[in-house]
Amino acid sequence: xxxxxxxxxxxxxxxxxxxxxxxxxxxxxxxxxxxxxxxxxxxxxxxxxxxxxxxxxxxxxxxxxxxxxxxxxxxxxxxxxxxxxxxxxxxxxxxxxxxxxxxxxxxxxxxx
Numbered sequence: 001x002x003x004x005x006x007x008x009x010x011x012x013x014x015x016x017x018x019x020x021x022x023x024x025x026x027x028x029x030x031x032x033x034x035x036x037x038x039x040x041x042x043x044x045x046x047x048x049x050x051x052x053x054x055x056x057x058x059x060x061x062x063x064x065x066x067x068x069x070x071x072x073x074x075x076x077x078x079x080x081x082x083x084x085x086x087x088x089x090x091x092x093x094x095x096x097x098x099x100x101x102x103x104x105x106x107x108x109x110x111x112x
Contacts, residue, residue: 003063005032011063022046023054023066030055 003011008031012024022044029040030051041051057065076083 008032008063017067019068020066023058024063026051026054027058027066 005028008024008028012021012028015021015024026037026040026044026046029035029043030037033040035043037051037055038048041048044051054066078086
């Protein structure tokens with residue numbers, strides 16, 4: 001799933017995720033500059049294993065393979081809307097994080 005250099009540079013410029021940008025830098029160094037992956041990794045202050053893992057994902061999945069995959073595991077107990085409400089209240093409050101426990105108990109079923 002090779003992507004042209006011009007397209008990769010455009011994707012790099014428009015990417016907001018710092019980690020994805022770093023992975024794109026690796027691809028650009030290896031693909032455009034024809035740099036040896038180990039040297040590109042060293043230049044990015046990363047390990048050769050890190051470089052080979054991301055190059056492999058890029059070859060198999062293309063640019064989408066450079067993005068973080070969703071993490072499996074237990075879902076959060078606090079609903080996202082409740083978390084946003086608490087966050088908003090904390091920003092407005094002058095007490096800061098001292099009210100956090102009370103707010104969580106007030107807006108959700110979780111008792112701390």
